[in-house]
Amino acid sequence: xxxxxxxxxxxxxxxxxxxxxxxxxxxxxxxxxxxxxxxxxxxxxxxxxxxxxxxxxxxxxxxxxxxxxxxxxxxxxxxxxxxxxxxxxxxxxxxxxxxxxxxxxxxxxxx
Amino acid sequence: xxxxxxxxxxxxxxxxxxxxxxxxxxxxxxxxxxxxxxxxxxxxxxxxxxxxxxxxxxxxxxxxxxxxxxxxxxxxxxxxxxxxxxxxxxxxxxxxxxxxxxxxxxxxxxxxxxxx
Numbered sequence: 001x002x003x004x005x006x007x008x009x010x011x012x013x014x015x016x017x018x019x020x021x022x023x024x025x026x027x028x029x030x031x032x033x034x035x036x037x038x039x040x041x042x043x044x045x046x047x048x049x050x051x052x053x054x055x056x057x058x059x060x061x062x063x064x065x066x067x068x069x070x071x072x073x074x075x076x077x078x079x080x081x082x083x084x085x086x087x088x089x090x091x092x093x094x095x096x097x098x099x100x101x102x103x104x105x106x107x108x109x110x111x
Numbered sequence: 112x113x114x115x116x117x118x119x120x121x122x123x124x125x126x127x128x129x130x131x132x133x134x135x136x137x138x139x140x141x142x143x144x145x146x147x148x149x150x151x152x153x154x155x156x157x158x159x160x161x162x163x164x165x166x167x168x169x170x171x172x173x174x175x176x177x178x179x180x181x182x183x184x185x186x187x188x189x190x191x192x193x194x195x196x197x198x199x200x201x202x203x204x205x206x207x208x209x210x211x212x213x214x215x216x217x218x219x220x221x222x223x224x225x226x227x
Contacts, residue, residue, distance in 0.1 A: 002153070004153070006153075034215070034216075036216075036218075041220070042220055043113060043115070043201055043203075043218030043219050043220045043221055044154070044201070044216075044218045045113065045218070046215045046216065046217070049215065089153065089154060091154075098156055098159065098167045098169065099144065099156060099216060100156060101146070101153045101154035101155075101156070102153050103152060103153035104153055
């Protein structure tokens, strides 16, 4: 039972444009949401997070939006850079214990 | 470098065999998580240990077991291996402070298991 879903396996964006990665979840009890970035042959690294009491969190070029009523999470990267090319995983947790990850979206930023 | 160390990085073995994957968490982290990533799959949560005790269990098969030792390193034991167990196994660690965990996990580079 996949509680966190990323329905787009891949995304290609031109350098300088906005990248929007989407994530849906099923469990309304999730209270913390995160995005991780993964390069080949490396482990995932934390990118940005958001608590369920917020609807937006921004960190430089990265902004995460949370729509609790729609159970939807999105990551905006603007402007996109070639170095952003990686697999992005969204994750959701219950009080910081179990973390449920999506299947990932492979982002390619074209120079 | 996340500070989480996993060994071995690569492992090739045969069906029916048993292997042990090892994880050393970041210094000071009390919690260790194990995840499995199969081809085209997300990170499937297997199990979590906190300060030596099992904290949460996910989709971990009965053929798999794990433990966390007093020095906080953890081992994931996979037995009676099947072809479908071939995957990348990640260990992650975090600091837990009751229910106020930051939610950030620090991942190792993974152990790639190939079962032939």
